[in-house]
Amino acid sequence: MRVRWGPTLLVVTMLAACEPSTPSFDEGAGPFPPTGDVSREASVDGLIVGHRLMAAGQYELALKAYFRAAGEQGINVDVLSALGSANLKLGRLGQSEDLLRRAIKEDQTFVPAWNNLGVVLMERGKTGEASRVFKTAFALDSGKSDEIRENLRRALAKIENPAYSEEKEDGAFDLVRRGNGRYLILQAP
Template structure:
């Protein structure tokens, strides 16, 4: 009789170990719930001055959404802030090839060109950004003014010790060059 009870117990359905019938196996790697957009995370990290982490977030965004103009421009902007001017220029030019009307990429490419001493090309790039923006951005207007002033007066120094160019985010993924005191 005891042997019969043991056999019946062995044949009975096991009770779930985790309660409520939850899967006892490790997660499969599927994302559960909503994840935050890599571009948003990257923009917040850029604001906080965490440029390397922002770059990683932008690469994650590229994996999620693909390499669109916004992502390429963001990667270029992060590289610019990290001093990687060659990489920044490549990404920004690729962003422009992807979307020729994407104003932040044009503006930031102008910043790279100013930083590398190619003022003539920078002024043409800022003119394009200004035209595409319909003159709505005071910052782009100021960037263009500075580039033209430097062309007209070769003795006009690029940022003096007490003033420097700086990228500032406006809106979604839009970085503009500003003068900082």
């Protein structure tokens, strides 16, 4: 019997080429994912994310983003005011008032905290104190914000005529600082 080595050798070579090979890894690599620089510089600021979520009506998620910002930046006037604003939108008026008062203690010239505190006080029926707070916000803002002026007008009208009532949907405004002196005006839902 005569064996033909040509075709047999060809089949063996082809089968050897089909054999699975071990993947080549870079030196020092293992079965775990590669490590990289996980610095905070690449992440988006929690305050910015929170402000965007507030504008989208996602107040619970905004609150979480503000807590993340507190973890990254510490508790400062921006974070306190943002947390107070989110709690205001969620109807947690007591928590909102406490946070906004802390923000004002931190920086007595921070206009958004003064305005938002006025909104909380109006919601809680403390119209007299709210009008004083709105007057402070208006003075600190040098009368530049139409929304603060409108909030002050509503508070004074409510004092003059306790039966005064406007539709809530057209009424309250929040003022949330976005940074670099820019403000984001949010109308209450």
